[in-house]
Amino acid sequence: TRFAYVRNFELPDPLLPDTYIVLRIDGHSFHRQFSEEHELAKPNDVRALKLMDEAASSVMEMFTDITLAFGESDEFSFLFKKSTNVYNRRNAKILTTVVSQFTSSYVFNWAKHFPGVSLKYPPSFDGRIVLYPTEKVVRDYFSWRQADTHINNLYNTAFWALVQEGKQTTTQAHEALRGTNSAQKNQLLFERFGINYNDVPERMRKGSVIVREEARDLPLSVASFVDGCGGDKVVKEEDTLEVKDKGKGRKRASTRVTVLHCDLIRDEFWDERPYILSE
Amino acid sequence: TRFAYVRNFELPDPLLPDTYIVLRIDGHSFHRQFSEEHELAKPNDVRALKLMDEAASSVMEMFTDITLAFGESDEFSFLFKKSTNVYNRRNAKILTTVVSQFTSSYVFNWAKHFPGVSLKYPPSFDGRIVLYPTEKVVRDYFSWRQADTHINNLYNTAFWALVQEGKQTTTQAHEALRGTNSAQKNQLLFERFGINYNDVPERMRKGSVIVREEARDLPLSVASFVDGCGGDKVVKEEDTLEVKDKGKGRKRASTRVTVLHCDLIRDEFWDERPYILSE
Amino acid sequence: TRFAYVRNFELPDPLLPDTYIVLRIDGHSFHRQFSEEHELAKPNDVRALKLMDEAASSVMEMFTDITLAFGESDEFSFLFKKSTNVYNRRNAKILTTVVSQFTSSYVFNWAKHFPGVSLKYPPSFDGRIVLYPTEKVVRDYFSWRQADTHINNLYNTAFWALVQEGKQTTTQAHEALRGTNSAQKNQLLFERFGINYNDVPERMRKGSVIVREEARDLPLSVASFVDGCGGDKVVKEEDTLEVKDKGKGRKRASTRVTVLHCDLIRDEFWDERPYILSE
Amino acid sequence: TRFAYVRNFELPDPLLPDTYIVLRIDGHSFHRQFSEEHELAKPNDVRALKLMDEAASSVMEMFTDITLAFGESDEFSFLFKKSTNVYNRRNAKILTTVVSQFTSSYVFNWAKHFPGVSLKYPPSFDGRIVLYPTEKVVRDYFSWRQADTHINNLYNTAFWALVQEGKQTTTQAHEALRGTNSAQKNQLLFERFGINYNDVPERMRKGSVIVREEARDLPLSVASFVDGCGGDKVVKEEDTLEVKDKGKGRKRASTRVTVLHCDLIRDEFWDERPYILSE
């Protein structure tokens, strides 16, 4: 038609080849609105975190060129292998499809993780793509996010202990923590509330690390959840998550999307999984 | 932390000021997969179209700088007023938030529009932003989409009449329609199946046009659905849609998101609504 | 060869269609270095300004889709007609070719405008492209530059009068002018130095405006320089500039690149030359 | 002023950090127009090549973050160290300043390299920036250009031998070479014209490789030209080129811009000069 020329205003947006693509998603207004309206537990709501993991797993099932994901709070980061040619590396196409799939899976799976709690309104997420040229800076990116998890969670654990158990106001709690370092927060938790911070579940302290592990005992159509770093722990049926495979995922034989809660700052994590950065 | 430098790789992506932003969303794999797995009626499933309208309305409630939306099939286009400064005109931020909100609302409202039909898997949508510098090309953009609606719907109406009522195979039906023009398809519909194409609901023939109309009889927290172009038709209670207003929408007093099914190619549509392109 | 894949890293950079392209060039380190080493007259050196005009004219001869240029000091701005498809609207290709042609012509024509003065080192210019979607903002762009010319030139005229004739130090001169408005600077010039600012040549007060005028008495291969705004003043042989036409310029019959020194803020300038913004 | 808002349309264009910036310049219409109007020797004109080297050297003097340049025919490529923060990595600023400096130096130094030949018109160059994320692809980029030099020069040497000495028409010469491989061209040159291709000067066969070498016997203000790869050959006074240092170059002590004509495809070149890719 005589209107079709408007198509010419669509400009190409290819991402630089042979460069790591990191895509980060973050919940819109989760601080005040979403967590309050749904009365999420403080500082962490395990149901909410598991729902995030499930949404991220569904993204990894859809995009088999994602080799790693990391999540905490209302955010998730995804790493594509640097040679990926998914959607011809078109920026907006990749970005929107991932954000949409994540959001869709989040809402779709709400009832499963929040039985008896109704979703009050449709939550949304923003997303952005950042390119990283080297292995070092990719590792530093994920270290940045996990260090953030640690700092926030230690603070929040102490903060809510002061408020919930110490009966302080939020203002007083902030005041009490101002200027304290990690050691002091650990000490406060232990001395005043008998909480050994190392006993806080790894999920809270480390966030969620999603990788593709070799499958052992379970069918391919499940993702598994593993406390800590996997190692040779056997995956039990109740740790698994059924994956809606839309049949598009050309999965590498005998790998399975697996959610870990382990340290990815140290070298071991990467040394054991060379495939994450290879190619 | 020593990792925070990775933030520097996030590059700015502002959209050119004072230029119309058009954002188009399109369903991922709706042709084979989504419409088949959910047994959507052919060629159009009113439930699916209304669900699309609802998702688009929720986007318009969230982004009050959107002045117009147009939808058909598995796609929706949104027009922002050219002076908008939403999210400082950051491309990815706007794009992902809209796509996410649309997707979220689509899944969230599924059960309402498809009572008794369960959603089999989380559907996703892609999205893109296109800039248009002039009123003329914005109008041509929307004309392009609505002309596409007409062409596709006439073809599909004839095609499925041949298949469903004419008992032809899909191959035969395509063959029968090859090379025919609009008049011939109209004639075929009328002569062989007694269908007057003009009697096909306007929703199918024109797509969905969403605007902000002045409110008359109804409270602000509902969006209204109007057959045709509105005119002075009174909106009835059953034509309305309750809108989850998250309280962010600084709504212009006494306007309401309204879904129309009318021609936007001709001048009248625009002449009656100067606010769409103004500023 | 097996190396040719590196070509894939060259990414497309098309400019939005149907939008005005403005390209501004500015001399590198003209303040301290270039003007001092070549002992340019202060505040304005007519030889330098005419050399700039000549370099800009050569750009306009090369790019026939440029409809207007404006220059002052060490800078020049070029306006392409909005429908231009030069180099398929590739950003870097257009930008670099214009900057290179300008620079080349500047050095090439140095000796002609600075007889007896040798060029001490090769001067360079930066350049940038800015897109403007509407006529209004294009006009405001050029008004911005010409208002800048006025403000700078009035200041500099007063400043150098104080220094050169008033025998003040540069520090004293800056001090004397701090906080004065235009009227006060005019008054100072007149009362202390007998200078009527309106008698300063229009070239200094208005900058250089280059357009394509209809040819009257002269052959096409010359550009003409006209004091003021042209009007029906006859162009004399000594006001002209021979243009090296490389034979690429598909020139519109009977137009000639013409340098004016006139006000382009008011409407008359544009009303008399509708072709500048048309299409 | 009320016009200053137009500045907001200038959008940021930072280049991805920590990534190699390669900038390639190429002469505009050198094939037909420039080389013919100036009667350049065929297939290579040493004066023209040396002038290119000089222009490139002046760019390297201006931008001390350039660690390598490679030139052939009417083109030159420059490599910035990946950590460079020159002009805050602004794309257009870097690109235009380099292209402008190159062009300016080319015209400025014309008379020195073409004594007795006047420059007929101001030549121009285009330029583009390409980002490369890894050492490997940077090396492949330069190998790509040098392999191109070899292929073109062997072809052109054979072609012009056929035309100039073999008295063939250009059509016949192209015909004679169609489909021949390197060995066959070498053989043809040797058997029909007694030319041992290896005796063709390295400048023609390898192009120009510009690096920063440690200074030995000469003052810093000269660039040196060295046949082959340098090694421990002593630089003679007549191999040098006086460099106009504008005083901006914060030069590393005791290095000097040096033009070589040597193989950069093999590892030795890079192993001997780790600084080119380091950081």
Ligand SMILES: Nc1nc2c(ncn2[C@H]2C[C@H](O)[C@@H](COP(=O)(O)OP(=O)(O)OP(=O)(O)O)O2)c(=O)[nH]1
């Ligand atoms: N109570 C509770 N709150 C959570 C949980 N996970 C995340 N949140 C909330 C607390 C955090 O302040 C907030 C995430 O911080 P953001 O910086 O993303 O803030 P927010 O989403 O409000 O703003 P944004 O729209 O992303 O700019 O989400 C949870 O498990 N329990």
Ligand SMILES: Nc1nc2c(ncn2[C@H]2C[C@H](O)[C@@H](COP(=O)(O)OP(=O)(O)OP(=O)(O)O)O2)c(=O)[nH]1
């Ligand atoms: N049966 C049925 N199908 C529909 C309806 N609305 C949309 N569709 C299907 C038929 C169309 O071929 C398809 C939309 O065309 P697209 O070009 O967007 O194709 P698709 O989504 O498969 O591919 P894509 O992932 O967007 O590249 O959606 C409906 O109401 N009923």
Ligand SMILES: Nc1nc2c(ncn2[C@H]2C[C@H](O)[C@@H](COP(=O)(O)OP(=O)(O)OP(=O)(O)O)O2)c(=O)[nH]1
């Ligand atoms: N004496 C003299 N100086 C001039 C003339 N035209 C321009 N200039 C100098 C004085 C101005 O400060 C300077 C232009 O200002 P810019 O802001 O472009 O400064 P400059 O080129 O030094 O810095 P840049 O490299 O562009 O950031 O050029 C002239 O005709 N005579």
Ligand SMILES: Nc1nc2c(ncn2[C@H]2C[C@H](O)[C@@H](COP(=O)(O)OP(=O)(O)OP(=O)(O)O)O2)c(=O)[nH]1
């Ligand atoms: N005779 C002669 N010609 C040369 C010499 N160096 C370069 N050239 C000419 C021959 C080549 O065809 C031409 C460079 O090829 P290009 O692909 O850059 O072509 P050209 O500059 O004409 O087109 P362009 O404007 O870059 O698209 O320059 C030389 O030393 N002697």
Ligand SMILES: O=P(O)(O)OP(=O)(O)OP(=O)(O)O
């Ligand atoms: O999301 P972040 O951490 O980048 O920080 P922000 O303050 O939420 O800013 P943005 O608008 O970029 O999401």
Ligand SMILES: O=P(O)(O)OP(=O)(O)OP(=O)(O)O
């Ligand atoms: O969606 P369209 O109509 O632009 O066309 P497409 O063939 O689906 O292509 P794309 O990958 O751009 O969605």
Ligand SMILES: O=P(O)(O)OP(=O)(O)OP(=O)(O)O
């Ligand atoms: O040249 P301008 O006026 O944009 O201002 P600047 O301070 O010279 O900055 P830039 O580095 O953008 O040339």
Ligand SMILES: O=P(O)(O)OP(=O)(O)OP(=O)(O)O
């Ligand atoms: O210069 P090249 O080799 O990239 O190839 P071209 O055909 O001259 O194309 P361009 O317009 O990109 O200079």
Ligand SMILES: [Mg+2]
């Ligand atoms: Mg954020």
Ligand SMILES: [Mg+2]
């Ligand atoms: Mg958030």
Ligand SMILES: [Mg+2]
């Ligand atoms: Mg967050």
Ligand SMILES: [Mg+2]
């Ligand atoms: Mg599509």
Ligand SMILES: [Mg+2]
């Ligand atoms: Mg689709």
Ligand SMILES: [Mg+2]
């Ligand atoms: Mg579609």
Ligand SMILES: [Mg+2]
């Ligand atoms: Mg500047």
Ligand SMILES: [Mg+2]
């Ligand atoms: Mg300057």
